[in-house]
Structure formats: C-alpha cells, structure tokens
Amino acid sequence: MTTLLDLAPARRSGKPRGIASICSAHPDVIGTTLAHGRERGREVLIEATCNQVNQEGGYTGMTPADFRRFVFEKAKAAGYDTAKLILGGDHLGPNPWRQFEAEEAMAKAEAMMAAYVAAGFGKIHLDASMGCKGEPEALDDETTAGRAARLTRVAEQTARDNGLPPPVYIIGTEVPVPGGAWHALDGLQPTAAGAARQTIETHRTIFRQQGVEAALDRVIGLVVQPGVEFGHEEVVVYQPDKARDLVGVLDNEPSLVFEAHSTDYQPREKLTRLVADGFAILKVGPGLTFAWREALYGLDLIAGELDASYGERSLAKAMEALMLAEPGYWQRYYQGDAASQHVLRHYSYSDRIRYYWPHPVAAAAVARLSQALAGRALPPTLVHQFVAAVTGHEGPLDMATCLSLAIRAVLDDYAEATAAQ
Structure with a gap:
C-alpha cells in the first residue's frame, strides 16, 4: 500500500x-x-x-x-x-x-x-x-x-x-x-x-x-x-x-x-x-488480453504450418463458432454487416472475446493448440512471422514464452511510464 x-x-x-x-x-x-x-x-x-x-x-x-x-x-x-x-x-x-x-x-x-x-x-x-x-x-x-x-x-x-x-x-x-x-x-x-x-x-x-x-x-x-x-x-x-x-x-x-x-x-x-x-x-485490462490473444492467434497459425493434422486456424475457427452460438457478450456492441462483425469479434480493441476464454469450448481449443506445440522448440523464423512480441528475444521459443512476452510488452510500457520521473 x-x-x-x-x-x-x-x-x-x-x-x-x-x-x-x-x-x-x-x-x-x-x-x-x-x-x-x-x-x-x-x-x-x-x-x-x-x-x-x-x-x-x-x-x-x-x-x-x-x-x-x-x-x-x-x-x-x-x-x-x-x-x-x-x-x-x-x-x-x-x-x-x-x-x-x-x-x-x-x-x-x-x-x-x-x-x-x-x-x-x-x-x-x-x-x-x-x-x-x-x-x-x-x-x-x-x-x-x-x-x-x-x-x-x-x-x-x-x-x-x-x-x-x-x-x-x-x-x-x-x-x-x-x-x-x-x-x-x-x-x-x-x-x-x-x-x-x-x-x-x-x-x-x-x-x-x-x-x-x-x-x-x-x-x-x-x-x-x-x-x-x-x-x-x-x-x-x-x-x-x-x-x-x-x-x-x-x-x-x-x-x-x-x-x-x-x-x-x-x-x-x-x-x-x-x-x-x-x-x-x-x-x-483489455489491452493485456488483446496482446495475449494476438500472440495466441499467431501460434494458431504456426501450429497449422508445423502439423498438417492440426488444421488451418483451428483455434480461431473454434472461437468463431463459439461466439456465434453464444453471442451475448458481443452482439449488442458490434454493429455492421456480417463481415464487419466477424472482424470485430476477433480483433476489436474492446476485446470482448476475452469473456469467452474461460468457456469449456475455448479452453479445449487452447489445450489442443498447446498439445500440438508441446515439446517443440518453435522455429524462430516462423515465430517472427506470426508473433510480433518476440522481437529481440534471445533463447528458445515455445508457446508459454510467446504468450508471456506478449503480455510483458504491455507491462513494460506501464512499468517504465510509472517509474519515478
């Protein structure tokens, strides 16, 4: 205090x-x-x-x-x-x-x-x-x-x-x-x-x-x-x-x-x-979960490149199906035609997708992504292609590290801004 x-x-x-x-x-x-x-x-x-x-x-x-x-x-x-x-x-x-x-x-x-x-x-x-x-x-x-x-x-x-x-x-x-x-x-x-x-x-x-x-x-x-x-x-x-x-x-x-x-x-x-x-x-608040989701979606793309059995954008597709089936957290907030609402569901700065991550369907989709990447040292070229937050990081990269770096990039801004001036 x-x-x-x-x-x-x-x-x-x-x-x-x-x-x-x-x-x-x-x-x-x-x-x-x-x-x-x-x-x-x-x-x-x-x-x-x-x-x-x-x-x-x-x-x-x-x-x-x-x-x-x-x-x-x-x-x-x-x-x-x-x-x-x-x-x-x-x-x-x-x-x-x-x-x-x-x-x-x-x-x-x-x-x-x-x-x-x-x-x-x-x-x-x-x-x-x-x-x-x-x-x-x-x-x-x-x-x-x-x-x-x-x-x-x-x-x-x-x-x-x-x-x-x-x-x-x-x-x-x-x-x-x-x-x-x-x-x-x-x-x-x-x-x-x-x-x-x-x-x-x-x-x-x-x-x-x-x-x-x-x-x-x-x-x-x-x-x-x-x-x-x-x-x-x-x-x-x-x-x-x-x-x-x-x-x-x-x-x-x-x-x-x-x-x-x-x-x-x-x-x-x-x-x-x-x-x-x-x-x-x-x-x-939302800025932190936005950064986490941004890295997670990058890892979703990486998993598709590394493992053909994982499928193309499996996580993103699961989240889309979930949000369409249960629209209560986004429907009254996201206006426009179907294409505009699709983009907002996933990429809006208001990050209303954050309300869905505890849902069993979302948790299962994240767990499947984690399983697809488990035990892998992710190729740095792929990570740099799809996860911007790892820029400048030295050392092995895995899913947990990528997600942590994305959150830390936001926390670093606040830590520096709030330090004694």
Missing part, C-alpha cells in the same frame, strides 16, 4: 511516479504480471470490478474471497511477495443490481462492499453514480456522494470488525465505458476542472454530514476523464494541452492524484506524460 500513499507526495516533490492498475481475471495475465512485478521489485495492484467479482459470483463466478485466493495462488507460483500485493475493488456500488429499486440495489452493494473489505481488498473505488429502477441514468453529485458515504460506512466498520487496516478510497465516476467505447469517439473532452472541484467538495461535505469524515484522510484519488479512450478500431491518445485546466485542479489538492481509466493502447510516451501530469493510477 506504500506506493498508493506516496503518489500525491511524490507529485508535490516534483518527482511524480505512478502505478498500473491491472484489471483482469485472466490467469496468464495475472501470473505474468506477478512474475514481472517480482523481477522489477515493484508493488503490484490488481483490481476486480463489481460485475466481474461480487458476493453472488459475478460473471467470473468468483466472490471477493475466491478472487483473493486465485491471485494469491498465482503469486505463490510466480514467487511474488504478497506483502507487496494490493487488491482493489473497482466501481463498487449498485451497478450489478440497477434493475432493482434503489434501496434493494444499495443493500446488495453494501453486502458486496463488506465482502470485498473482509477479503482484504485495500483500495476501494466508490461508484454509486448510476441510477437504479425508476431513476435517471446518471445521478447528481449529492445523491452519488450520499450513497458513496453509506458504502464507506460499511467498509470502515468491516475493516474494524475484521482487524484489518482501513481501506484507501477513490472517488469520482466520470470515466469511459468499461471495456472501451462502442460509439463514435468524436469530440471526446477531458473532465471540466469545475466539475472535478465540485465532485471533491460535495464528497467532503456529505462525508462529514454522514459521520465518515475520518475516511476523507484516506481518499487518495479522483477518477476523471483525461481525454483518453479506445473504441473498436481506434484509440484517442492523451493530449496534454486539452487537459491543462483539469490538471491544474491538483495544484490546490495536495493530497490527491487522478485515476485514469481505459488507458489501454496508449503509447508509452503518452502514459509517461499522464503520470507526469498527475494521472498517477493508470488502469489497463
């Missing part, structure tokens, strides 16, 4: 630093991230979202305690010191239960908050901005802050009851669509400076009114839109000039930094500039 608490002081001292927030439940991503953190001697922050992990299982089927066990098992396998591991809960609020009346949804959100904190999640993003049944799509600052204070009270009490250190908090909700936008990205603008100030002041006022003012000392960051986003086929990169007024807010808030969501696919130099400007917590 030391890194999180040091972010604002580091910015004040003129030596800004940051941390990547890894938002994924993919086993290879988590395992590689922890091995990468061990090698660099860095704290690792891994976060779960309210839809992904909650007391009812979420779409991963994991409760917060299950997710903690999963990550700690990966840490043990990677030789990573869990004392340096930070678990975070993202968008914790009533979002998974928006179809219910507000009181029922908030009761479920309180149960979720208690489950996260009791499981040892030390970084909590409070997000009660969404309307429930019969309410507007987005709520006003006062209602949002009031519900956030209610959830904070549960978090504080749960920590006390379990003898745990109290969490640190992130407030604010003006973020890109989780997993990337699926609409046109024209006219994307950073959060207005005045809106950021109002969010901060409203939370401070209402937290004091509701008796959770002690938690204000542990509010370390504010989620804002810095003007970065990715869609299916485009990336909006950070433009510092557009965010100048927003960045200026931090000059009068020495205890805070900004948290930036959807920083996936930003070039390293843009990530570095984000950290320098005070966006010290950089969230990344």
Whole structure:
C-alpha cells in the first residue's frame, strides 16, 4: 500500500511516479504480471470490478474471497511477495443490481462492499453514480456522494470488525465505458476542472454530514476523464494541452492524484506524460488480453504450418463458432454487416472475446493448440512471422514464452511510464 500513499507526495516533490492498475481475471495475465512485478521489485495492484467479482459470483463466478485466493495462488507460483500485493475493488456500488429499486440495489452493494473489505481488498473505488429502477441514468453529485458515504460506512466498520487496516478510497465516476467505447469517439473532452472541484467538495461535505469524515484522510484519488479512450478500431491518445485546466485542479489538492481509466493502447510516451501530469493510477485490462490473444492467434497459425493434422486456424475457427452460438457478450456492441462483425469479434480493441476464454469450448481449443506445440522448440523464423512480441528475444521459443512476452510488452510500457520521473 506504500506506493498508493506516496503518489500525491511524490507529485508535490516534483518527482511524480505512478502505478498500473491491472484489471483482469485472466490467469496468464495475472501470473505474468506477478512474475514481472517480482523481477522489477515493484508493488503490484490488481483490481476486480463489481460485475466481474461480487458476493453472488459475478460473471467470473468468483466472490471477493475466491478472487483473493486465485491471485494469491498465482503469486505463490510466480514467487511474488504478497506483502507487496494490493487488491482493489473497482466501481463498487449498485451497478450489478440497477434493475432493482434503489434501496434493494444499495443493500446488495453494501453486502458486496463488506465482502470485498473482509477479503482484504485495500483500495476501494466508490461508484454509486448510476441510477437504479425508476431513476435517471446518471445521478447528481449529492445523491452519488450520499450513497458513496453509506458504502464507506460499511467498509470502515468491516475493516474494524475484521482487524484489518482501513481501506484507501477513490472517488469520482466520470470515466469511459468499461471495456472501451462502442460509439463514435468524436469530440471526446477531458473532465471540466469545475466539475472535478465540485465532485471533491460535495464528497467532503456529505462525508462529514454522514459521520465518515475520518475516511476523507484516506481518499487518495479522483477518477476523471483525461481525454483518453479506445473504441473498436481506434484509440484517442492523451493530449496534454486539452487537459491543462483539469490538471491544474491538483495544484490546490495536495493530497490527491487522478485515476485514469481505459488507458489501454496508449503509447508509452503518452502514459509517461499522464503520470507526469498527475494521472498517477493508470488502469489497463483489455489491452493485456488483446496482446495475449494476438500472440495466441499467431501460434494458431504456426501450429497449422508445423502439423498438417492440426488444421488451418483451428483455434480461431473454434472461437468463431463459439461466439456465434453464444453471442451475448458481443452482439449488442458490434454493429455492421456480417463481415464487419466477424472482424470485430476477433480483433476489436474492446476485446470482448476475452469473456469467452474461460468457456469449456475455448479452453479445449487452447489445450489442443498447446498439445500440438508441446515439446517443440518453435522455429524462430516462423515465430517472427506470426508473433510480433518476440522481437529481440534471445533463447528458445515455445508457446508459454510467446504468450508471456506478449503480455510483458504491455507491462513494460506501464512499468517504465510509472517509474519515478
């Protein structure tokens, strides 16, 4: 937790630093991230979202305690010191239960908050901005802050009851669509400076009114839109000039930094500039599984070249059949004709294919690919043809190495960008 608490002081001292927030439940991503953190001697922050992990299982089927066990098992396998591991809960609020009346949804959100904190999640993003049944799509600052204070009270009490250190908090909700936008990205603008100030002041006022003012000392960051986003086929990169007024807010808030969501696919130099400007917590998720899938599809092509019995693009064909048979994770997001939807299913930056990898059909297809390549030292000429991430690697290449290198290429960008400047 030391890194999180040091972010604002580091910015004040003129030596800004940051941390990547890894938002994924993919086993290879988590395992590689922890091995990468061990090698660099860095704290690792891994976060779960309210839809992904909650007391009812979420779409991963994991409760917060299950997710903690999963990550700690990966840490043990990677030789990573869990004392340096930070678990975070993202968008914790009533979002998974928006179809219910507000009181029922908030009761479920309180149960979720208690489950996260009791499981040892030390970084909590409070997000009660969404309307429930019969309410507007987005709520006003006062209602949002009031519900956030209610959830904070549960978090504080749960920590006390379990003898745990109290969490640190992130407030604010003006973020890109989780997993990337699926609409046109024209006219994307950073959060207005005045809106950021109002969010901060409203939370401070209402937290004091509701008796959770002690938690204000542990509010370390504010989620804002810095003007970065990715869609299916485009990336909006950070433009510092557009965010100048927003960045200026931090000059009068020495205890805070900004948290930036959807920083996936930003070039390293843009990530570095984000950290320098005070966006010290950089969230990344789909960009990691996109890189993993990209390498996996390259290995699928290599297997077809090496083993005629494997077939041509066996894995990709299996994934296409699966996604067509069970379109729930992509259908409402990918527009266009059949050919356009086919490309998006496999190659969109939003990487909605990531939801299918735990499926038994997908797992079997990956296992078949692994079997086809098992025991082989892959010819470097073939690997260089089909897996871009291995460029510059010295030594034997196999499937596991190729997949690890693809993930590490992304992690390296974040590690360099968040190092002390």
